[in-house]
Amino acid sequence: MTHPVSPLAQPFPELPAIAGVTPHVVRAGYKNWGRCDLTYVTFAPGTAVAGVFTKNLCCSSEVEIGRANIAQGSARALVVNAGNSNAFTGYRGREAVEQIMDQVARHVGCAREEVFVSSTGVIGVPLPKDKAREGVEKALVAAPCSWEEAANTIATTDTFAKGATASALIGETTITISAIIKGSGMIAPDMATMLGYLFTDAAVSPAFLQQCLSAANTRTFSCITVDSDTSTSDTVLAFATGQAGNAPLIDENSPGADAFAAAIGDVCRQLAHLVVRDGEGASKFIAVTVSGAVSDESARKVGMAIANSPLVKTAIAGEDANWGRVVMAVGKAGEPADRDTLSIGFGGIWAAKQGLPLADYDEAPVAAHLKGQDVTIQVDLGLGDGAATVWTCDLTHGYISINADYRS
Amino acid sequence: MTHPVSPLAQPFPELPAIAGVTPHVVRAGYKNWGRCDLTYVTFAPGTAVAGVFTKNLCCSSEVEIGRANIAQGSARALVVNAGNSNAFTGYRGREAVEQIMDQVARHVGCAREEVFVSSTGVIGVPLPKDKAREGVEKALVAAPCSWEEAANTIATTDTFAKGATASALIGETTITISAIIKGSGMIAPDMATMLGYLFTDAAVSPAFLQQCLSAANTRTFSCITVDSDTSTSDTVLAFATGQAGNAPLIDENSPGADAFAAAIGDVCRQLAHLVVRDGEGASKFIAVTVSGAVSDESARKVGMAIANSPLVKTAIAGEDANWGRVVMAVGKAGEPADRDTLSIGFGGIWAAKQGLPLADYDEAPVAAHLKGQDVTIQVDLGLGDGAATVWTCDLTHGYISINADYRS
Incomplete structure (x- = not known):
């Protein structure tokens, strides 16, 4: 069983020999x-x-x-x-x-x-x-x-x-x-x-x-x-x-x-x-940056809740700036978070700030960002100085094919 | 956007009127x-x-x-x-x-x-x-x-x-x-x-x-x-x-x-x-029964780790008795578990007992069980009297289609 090479693959680099x-x-x-x-x-x-x-x-x-x-x-x-x-x-x-x-x-x-x-x-x-x-x-x-x-x-x-x-x-x-x-x-x-x-x-x-x-x-x-x-x-x-x-x-x-x-x-x-x-079925590389958390570890946990959310990952696969799903994932992380200080964005553009969708939010540049292979999701919890970045890939039909469409 | 009726749907029952x-x-x-x-x-x-x-x-x-x-x-x-x-x-x-x-x-x-x-x-x-x-x-x-x-x-x-x-x-x-x-x-x-x-x-x-x-x-x-x-x-x-x-x-x-x-x-x-x-994309109804845990709550958490595992859910979608993925999910739950007292089975048939695959394990009846719409996974942790049953559905292409193949 071999799968097609990931669209996110990188060439093997020149690795120096190591003495010993x-x-x-x-x-x-x-x-x-x-x-x-x-x-x-x-x-x-x-x-x-x-x-x-x-x-x-x-x-x-x-x-x-x-x-x-x-x-x-x-x-x-x-x-x-x-x-x-x-x-x-x-x-x-x-x-x-x-x-x-x-x-x-x-x-x-x-x-x-x-x-x-x-x-x-x-x-x-x-x-x-x-x-x-x-x-x-x-x-x-x-x-x-x-x-x-x-x-x-x-x-x-x-x-x-x-x-x-x-x-x-x-x-x-x-x-x-x-x-x-x-x-x-x-x-x-x-x-x-x-x-x-x-x-x-x-x-x-x-x-x-x-x-x-x-x-x-x-x-x-x-x-x-x-x-x-x-x-x-x-x-x-x-x-x-x-x-x-x-x-x-x-x-x-x-x-x-x-x-x-x-x-x-x-x-x-x-x-x-x-x-x-090389994530199974990956078509996009996603960086989730969390700031404003009560600690770095808390930021990491919130980031992982977002990065592990099937609904966030399928939204990115669908190139959909669905920040409601990010809100949901922040809330379910169980870490300190307050809806009214929460800001969420994609590709450096905020979609919602301090608990409210931005009135002048322009989805066009965000939509363009999501069409690329490298996607960023940014979250600011507005509570403290804790920060972390976590990385994941999107969830696509390829993942299901690799993991379900086989017989062992 | 309407989706086809779930294959696991049940008819609406006769519900009595309630006075008041x-x-x-x-x-x-x-x-x-x-x-x-x-x-x-x-x-x-x-x-x-x-x-x-x-x-x-x-x-x-x-x-x-x-x-x-x-x-x-x-x-x-x-x-x-x-x-x-x-x-x-x-x-x-x-x-x-x-x-x-x-x-x-x-x-x-x-x-x-x-x-x-x-x-x-x-x-x-x-x-x-x-x-x-x-x-x-x-x-x-x-x-x-x-x-x-x-x-x-x-x-x-x-x-x-x-x-x-x-x-x-x-x-x-x-x-x-x-x-x-x-x-x-x-x-x-x-x-x-x-x-x-x-x-x-x-x-x-x-x-x-x-x-x-x-x-x-x-x-x-x-x-x-x-x-x-x-x-x-x-x-x-x-x-x-x-x-x-x-x-x-x-x-x-x-x-x-x-x-x-x-x-x-x-x-x-x-x-x-x-x-x-009515789980998005569901094709099978899965009951996960966990026994032998240190407490009922611990059993529930182990059950949910299994029920939430994309790899377990895709294996069931693929009708594959992949008990190795269940072992993995038990281990990642973070609850007390011991590889050497762990038993795992499907449809009432044990595949592994006390940390070892069963020598006389016959996969044929398990394979037949997994072809049905109602699947059971049983896990005994061999540690205590805690028990719980949790329910989930399999993870299929339908889930990806519903959640990724749309534009909001």
Whole structure:
């Protein structure tokens, strides 16, 4: 089952190689397909790791184990299986993950806690151990591959390969981040978990790497939604090899801390937008900006209520400046909001201010804005200084076709 | 814009007349349509009233005023405007509601707090006072109409008229409830707010009527969802004329209290199901039963997370027993849940038990069940005694067509 390439797709960027990071791809044959489906990335000794994981309580063994092993702070290898999420597979799923960790650790000569595993694909079928073993065996001796090959190999229902890069000047050293991600719906038939990986040559403490990734996550991956559904396997990991040789190690208070954090944030934002741009059935990229909330978190929640509203998303699909539906979504968010201080607009033009439709509201420029591929919805709650931007896509017949018009 | 009648529609039932209740319908012309759009119901002196209202923080003036006036406990008239919700219209909207209350109160000879007003339709356009005044003037002298005419007149995007009835024996007196409701999406282009009205001849205290209605609401209207969106105007009111002559007045501890509460609950359940059956684009009626939760409220929240999941709803539309999507929805609910005690099934057949797919799971009878119009999803969390059932419909191309393929 392949879907047409998203109309919002972007070409795969030029991603720089990262010293100390070597990607490889092979075909384990998790599904009956010709493509590579196992990605194996090795890291030089001394590589720091950080991660953020799904909050879904029914998460996979990969997520449980990865979350526990982030604490020790170092990584030597990453294995990503595509075609089988290994979620909801009990002890048999856990054994398959541990087998991969052991097999790689033996070969690399590291602790098994330094081997990170992700899986994405169908739920409820234990990852076949024999295919995993043979796949890893091939991967351990495979030739290095390009970032684009790795991005294609971690993908499942994605319609285009996704990558992003950023760099920062730390003292006199340039550090570089290259990153890949997969995901289209939050979860999908065969499946569309979001898995993202950042690779950098920066020398950074694991604690600060985690701090940067967690902060970026709050503003980026936690601010996107395709269909409000949350995968059991969502994972974003950051690996820092230290091979750029910047000294001292970047830490919370060191020179360059802000520049490094900004670069991580920038890459995460780019990756998050790419996932929305591959949203199932998406025809428009929607930014929802909320200001005047009682706090940033409150603004984010109001933004997500708008971005998750099927009625707002179908209105945008229909190129209809239906601000009544935005009012409804603000009201149902459950966050502090007052009808009489609420303002709503599209594409920078206010339709209603302080609880009343504008008498001189001209819908023509708004209608023109909504015909484009990039749509903005702005909301001011008129209560405080809290602000946030969240991103989503419209809800179209394409979403229904992808998710309903198939038989598993 | 009219949509084809829902395939899940049910014929309008025989609704008994209720002593002390007289419905009338007229055409106020709120929209450019030929149909009646103003419903006027009068109540005999001594009629008790109770109500439940939307939790949407951006609610209409009708909801604000109605909520405040419920407290005094008595009602003499109800006016329902269709075609204009009068929501998000500031002081001008409020003035229109007060004008209607005054006009009716003068004619009936009652306090204006005893006149209840609802409006449903487009958001952001103040209810035109002149049309309302002329409409009410006609209504005050109109001939009584049938329940079905009233049910059709409160409707907007509904594809069929909705009514329900129940009766109960209180001592030696039979009391009767007749009720009508409108609603299809939670809110819609022209619009689909849920407005429900129960009329009974029972003699009941306003406090107990409210208690019964609130309790029923928790188990019925709060347990349905079409698209997770919440209207700014949702309202359910119950009126009790006392003309059945049962004595003493039904109160919390009087004989017949349980029978009366059961009849109110039964009518509310019937009405709630009818709204789901007219869900925009619905092709299947889905009951989600959750057991083994830590509390009934926790079970309800897990049920609603499943019922609101676009991926679960599209899977049912596709007649796919995709229990992995149910696992995902359970996990994202944020309520206590444990993958290793979780069981999931369809149509009474378990697909997974205690965190593992069943080895002998036979998908054939489940596939047959999913081909029907009435689908059940059962979930056992294996943690406690909490249980709840919620109802929804599937998510189909019809929903997108109704909500996106139009221009306002």
